[in-house]
Structure formats: C-alpha cells, structure tokens
Amino acid sequence: MSTLHSKAAQRFLETNKNARWHDDTFWVLRAKRDVMAHELDEWERLRDVACAIKRHTVTHLDRYLEQFVGNAERNGIHVHWAKDAEEFNQTVLSMLRKQGVKKMVKSKSMLTEECGMNPYLESHGIDVVETDLGERILQLMHKRPCHIVVPAVHITQEEVGHLFEEKLGSEKGNYDPTYLTYQARLSLRDEFMTAGAGMTGANFGVAETGDVVVCTNEGNADMSTSMPKLQIVAMGLEKIVPDYKSLAVFQRLLCRAATGQPTTSFTSHFRKARPGAEMHIILVDNGRTDIIGEPEHWETLKCIRCGSCMNTCPVYRRSGGYSYTYFIPGPIGINLGMLKDKVRYADNVSACTLCCSCDNVCPVKVNLSEQIYCWRQGLDSIGKADLVKKSMSLGMKYLFNHPQMYDTALKFAPITNHLPHVLMYNKLNGWGYGHEMPVFKKQPFHEIARNILKDEDKKGNI
Amino acid sequence: MSTKEEILSRYRRNMKVKGQYDMPDLDALNGIEYADAVSQFIAMSRTVGGEVVTLEPGADVNEVIRKAYPEAKVFASNVPGIAIAQRNPDTVESAQELNGTDVGIVQGDVGVAENGCIWVPQTMKERAVCFISEYLVILLSRNNIVSNMHQAYCRIRMTDYGYGCFISGPSKTADIAQALVMGAQAARGVTVILTD
Ligand code: SF4
Ligand code: SF4
Numbered sequence: 001m002s003t004l005h006s007k008a009a010q011r012f013l014e015t016n017k018n019a020r021w022h023d024d025t026f027w028v029l030r031a032k033r034d035v036m037a038h039e040l041d042e043w044e045r046l047r048d049v050a051c052a053i054k055r056h057t058v059t060h061l062d063r064y065l066e067q068f069v070g071n072a073e074r075n076g077i078h079v080h081w082a083k084d085a086e087e088f089n090q091t092v093l094s095m096l097r098k099q100g101v102k103k104m105v106k107s108k109s110m111l112t113e114e115c116g117m118n119p120y121l122e123s124h125g126i127d128v129v130e131t132d133l134g135e136r137i138l139q140l141m142h143k144r145p146c147h148i149v150v151p152a153v154h155i156t157q158e159e160v161g162h163l164f165e166e167k168l169g170s171e172k173g174n175y176d177p178t179y180l181t182y183q184a185r186l187s188l189r190d191e192f193m194t195a196g197a198g199m200t201g202a203n204f205g206v207a208e209t210g211d212v213v214v215c216t217n218e219g220n221a222d223m224s225t226s227m228p229k230l231q232i233v234a235m236g237l238e239k240i241v242p243d244y245k246s247l248a249v250f251q252r253l254l255c256r257a258a259t260g261q262p263t264t265s266f267t268s269h270f271r272k273a274r275p276g277a278e279m280h281i282i283l284v285d286n287g288r289t290d291i292i293g294e295p296e297h298w299e300t301l302k303c304i305r306c307g308s309c310m311n312t313c314p315v316y317r318r319s320g321g322y323s324y325t326y327f328i329p330g331p332i333g334i335n336l337g338m339l340k341d342k343v344r345y346a347d348n349v350s351a352c353t354l355c356c357s358c359d360n361v362c363p364v365k366v367n368l369s370e371q372i373y374c375w376r377q378g379l380d381s382i383g384k385a386d387l388v389k390k391s392m393s394l395g396m397k398y399l400f401n402h403p404q405m406y407d408t409a410l411k412f413a414p415i416t417n418h419l420p421h422v423l424m425y426n427k428l429n430g431w432g433y434g435h436e437m438p439v440f441k442k443q444p445f446h447e448i449a450r451n452i453l454k455d456e457d458k459k460g461n462i
Numbered sequence: 463m464s465t466k467e468e469i470l471s472r473y474r475r476n477m478k479v480k481g482q483y484d485m486p487d488l489d490a491l492n493g494i495e496y497a498d499a500v501s502q503f504i505a506m507s508r509t510v511g512g513e514v515v516t517l518e519p520g521a522d523v524n525e526v527i528r529k530a531y532p533e534a535k536v537f538a539s540n541v542p543g544i545a546i547a548q549r550n551p552d553t554v555e556s557a558q559e560l561n562g563t564d565v566g567i568v569q570g571d572v573g574v575a576e577n578g579c580i581w582v583p584q585t586m587k588e589r590a591v592c593f594i595s596e597y598l599v600i601l602l603s604r605n606n607i608v609s610n611m612h613q614a615y616c617r618i619r620m621t622d623y624g625y626g627c628f629i630s631g632p633s634k635t636a637d638i639a640q641a642l643v644m645g646a647q648a649a650r651g652v653t654v655i656l657t658d
Contacts (some may be wrong), residue, residue, distance in 0.1 A: 025640055028640075040494055042491060042492060042493060042494065045491065046491070049486045049488065049491060050484075052483070052485070052486040053485065053486060053488075055483040056483045056484060056485050056486075059477065059479050059483050060483075061473060061477075062473050062474055062477075065470065066470075070468075074468055080465075081464070081465040081466040081469055082465065083465050083469055087465065090611065124522050131647065132637070133635045133637040133638070133646050133647075134637035137637065137638075150636070150637065151637075151639075152615060152620075152637055152638075153637075153640065155638075156639065157638050157639040157641075160638050160639075163515065165467075175640040176641050177641035177643055178641075178643050180638050181635060181637075181638060181643040181645070181646055182645070184646075185647060188647060192647075193558050193561060209620075217633070217634050217635060217646070218499040218633050218634070218635050218646035218647045218648065219593050219633040219646070219647050219648025219649070220646070220648075222589075222592070222593045222627065222648060223590075223593050223594070223647045223648060226557055226589050226590035226592075226593055226594070227556075227557040227558055227587070228589055237469070237473075242485065244615040244616070244618075245487075245488045245612070245615060245616075246488065247493070247615060248488075248493075248610075248612045248614070248656065249488070249612075251611050251615075252493075252576075252610070252611050259636075261510075262509075262510070262576060262577035262578070262630075263510075263578070263628070263630045264630070264633055265510070265580055265629065265630050265632065265633055265634055265648075266627055266628070266629060266630075266648070267579065267627065267628035267630075268625075268626075268627045268628075269620070269625065269626045270622055270625055271624035271625060271626075272623065272625065273464075273624075274557075274588075274589065274623075274625070275543025275587050275623070281489035283469075283471075285469045285472070289469060289472040289473040289476055290472075290476060292473060292476050292477050292478075292479065293475075293476030293477070293478055295478065295479070298479055344619075377625065381623060385464040435634065462656040
C-alpha cells in the first residue's frame, strides 16, 4: 500500500533524468541561504522577532485590517473584500469588464493560483499574461508551478528553447539562457505596452501607511503596473504587517531565506494610484478566518511564502513539486493542503520524514513538522490511516518520545541517519522506497554551504 | 451584511488562540553596522550586479553618464542638471512613450550598505522611467548611506505620488536552467553615481 505522493515520487525518480540535478539545485539554494544567515549575527534574533510580530499580527488581524483599509482608502485606493475564490474571481472580472479591459498583465501571485483565477478569466474572454519569466514559461506550456519561488525550475533550457521557437519565433536550436531570456523580454514588452490592466500579488500590506509591498527580482510587478490605467492587487488577509519597523525585519529575511540573495532587486511600495489611473486592492479570505480557529495549525498564517522549507526538505528535493497533490508542495504545502481539505489532500502527509529541517530554516518559525505530525495522528478519524501511515507514525512516536533528539536541526538532522533501519529502508516507508535516503552530513551546515558554493563557483554557477 | 463585516466577524468568532501575543520590542534588534558603510555599499552594489562611480568635485554628471554608456542615444530624466535627457517623464503624454529609452536617470534618497538597496521615491509623473529604460542611472549622495534596512525604513519618505521602490542592481532572473541573467524585464544594468 502506498500513497499518491509516494507513487508520484517513484515516477519522478524513474522517469526524470534530472532528478539528481533537481536535488542538487535546491540544496544549493539551501546552502546559499545558510551563507546569508551566517553573515548576520542577528539572524536568529530576526527569526524570533519575525515570529513574534506575525503571532501578534495574526491574532489581532481585525484591528490591523481595519487600520490598513482605512489608510488605503484615505490614499484613494478602492478596497474590496472577497470571502472565497469565487467572489474574488467575480470581483476581478467585473472590474475588468467595467473598464473594458481585454488583456491583463500580472506578476506572480500564489493567491491567484489558489483561486484558479487565470482559467476563470480566460473562460470569460480575458487574456491573462503572466510576466514572471518562470510563470510565463509554464503558462505557455500549460503546466503548473512546481515551487512557489522558482516555479519552472524543473523545465530544461532545451525545453524552453523548443517552446520559444514555437511560440515566440526564436532561433532554432539556440538554448542559451541569456538569449532565451532576451526573447521573452522582447515579447513581454509588447504585452506591457498594450495591456489594459496590471495585477500583482502582495508580499506585505503595511497597516500604518496603507502601502502594498511587492518583492521581485525581475521588476515585472513594476512593469505590470507602471503603464496600464488599472492596477489590481490580490492580497490574502494574513499579509498585513503593523508598520515599517516590522516590514524591515521581513524584508531582511524574505529573500535571504528564499534564494540566498541579500535582497530582491525590487522592493516596491504602492501607496496610491498613478496619476490618471485607478488602484484596487482585493482582500481575500478563502479559508484564512477558519485557519485562525485551528488550535494546532493557526501558525501557518505566519508563512511569508519564501519557499525555504521546500528547498531544504529531503522529500521535496527528491520527489519534485508535482508529486504532491496540493498546488503548493513541500512542508508548507502539506499543511496548507490539509487545511484546505483534509480528506482530499491526506496523501501528502506521508511525504515527510519528520527530520525538522523545515522548522529550522523557516524565517518566521512555522512549526511545520509538528503540524504534519498532528495531521498524521488525526488520519484515523478521517479513515485515511492506512498501513503505511500507521507504520510511519510508530516510527515518529519513537522520535517524539525522545525530546532531546527533537531539539535543533544541527543536532537533529544527523539523527535521521540513526533511525531504525527497518523504518527507513523497507517498503512501508512509502516515499523512501525506491531510492536512497539522503544522508545528513555531520559537518556543520555552514561548512557544507561554503564547500558547495566553492564548487559551484568553479563551475561558474553563481 | 457586507463581505467585509462577514469576514471580520467570522475572524472574531474563530479567533480562539490562547495566550497573549504582544508586539516584540523592535528597537532592541541592533541590525548589522559597518564601520565604513560607503565601502560596504559599493561592494554590495557590485555583488548584486550594479556599477558604482564617484562624481569627482567639479566633474559634469552628464559627462560621467555618457562615459558609462557611450553607445546610448536616448536619455530620459526630470532630474535638474541632466542636460543630456531628450525625454522627460513629467511631460510625456503616456508611460508607453518612454519605451525605447536607452538610459533613465533618477535620484535616489537612501542607500543601504547591507544589500545595495537604494530608495527611489516617485518624483516624476511616469515612474515607468525607472523600469522601462534599458539601463538605469541612480544618483545618490554618499551622505545618505545607512548600514541596514532598519535604519533605512526609519528614513525613507514617500512623495505625493505615493510610490517608492528599493532598487538593488539590475533586473535579474535565474528562471531558465538556474543561470543568472541580467535584464529580465526592467533595466539590464544599473550605475550608481555617488555624489557629495
Ligand atoms: S520535517 Fe518533513 S516536511 Fe520538514 S523538511 Fe523534514 S521531511 Fe521535509
Ligand atoms: S513555511 Fe516558512 S519556510 Fe516555508 S514558505 Fe512559509 S515562511 Fe517560508
């Protein structure tokens, strides 16, 4: 007996010759994140504070939302509320129709993905153009993201080359990433110039000022909103931070944790509409006010969608984003999927060795593995605890009964090597069957990181 | 009941989290400080893919820009003293008219040593000039460089236009085969000119 995740993971490993590359690529991101963390004496303090700000904000969200909305409205922004995906999609459509918009450019937003906005708008005759390069590639290929920050990482440059030959008329056989990026730049320029509306997501909404803050490396959020007469922001309720002082903490953590860069190239603050244009913010609930009522799981609302937990997760790295059944994969996706529909997405909870690495990199300290453990404990009650999971949870209990083992990543990760062999290498360990377990190095992480970076440097990858 | 009231009352009904979570004291954070913030800023700007040049006393900024971009033909700016600009983001009819600009020149307010960010508030009608130009020149006073983002967020000001951006180097992407490429959508290169 095995779960959907473990079957998909096995397919990924069998059919994907890039499986090894996939694993290595994410480990490099993880290593770069470590270098960033080690460069700042205050890193752990920042994480503690970020966690505390988020706990405070999501438990006082009504107050901060009112403050944010009051300020945004004073700044001339139209604020709308949507209780679910349907209301969100309808609000966007009616806004576009009112202004006679046929084409909308947009930057990356996990929320629009969550709401299924693109297919909805397309079915109503709106041309939606993704402008993040990775998202654009996937859109042209009719594929979905496999990661929340680097969505098209699993697509090879040859595949992109063939795609652009067909869709953008690029040179045959030219697979050079610089060339291909430039082709996309030229084609997207036309889209920016002619779109009637521009949409962005929101990384943060600042209650004290009403600013919407969007972080990108490409500058596509700014390109999307600097020309059209209509700007729409799609924002989940939990994106609120109290003030600029808090924002500084998250700005410092987000990109360092996500890709190991000291910052994104652009941290854009939108407070008012451009001259002669309109700006709208749609605040979306879609289950968030239910999550706050989950005593074991409300802390998922702290998540800033940095993707760091995916990069570090041995199961994610070795099984790929598509092996999870929820649209957000990896540790946070397992939990968000269960919160969305715990029967439908139950398979994903098996995609975890409880190594706790995710908890230790998360910049806002979401207790990801503990939550996954809780979900597993509850599987019986929803009739989903099959043999595999029962066997797994026995093993997990063994770990959780030894709290000193469950202390920090540095101490904990090597312990995975000491798990009862039978648990790790037998067929009952759903996801581990069919491939080797990752062996955690006993070297401190920063040393590993430095070595990897040195190697990558030699290869010219950084 | 409006959707807003519905959502807020649902939140209040469901908010059963036990324990009181107060705001932490952010003033006690002590972000990283550099003995020489200007050198660190210059080093970081290069790390993130930008160039930095210093405006020597008595030098003409227009000459410095020409020298940095000898091939460029179309310049756009509304910064006083930028005489080489043929286009002005204040007077163009639409943002689209700025397409095809080789070099945009803008004024930055605050530089951040830890990550090479420069706060560029909107001081022009069409902020597209900051993104649509093939290359971007940011003028920044060396006296306005701080060590970290905590300090920067205490100093930045919004203009009446209600938009501002921290820009750190050129637009970049690694979306194709994880290879770093400059100039995905916005400027393909950035030169910071440090003034007094
Ligand atoms: S605890 Fe589970 S979800 Fe988290 S990193 Fe380890 S295997 Fe992945
Ligand atoms: S749970 Fe933490 S590590 Fe994972 S995406 Fe969210 S903020 Fe990042």
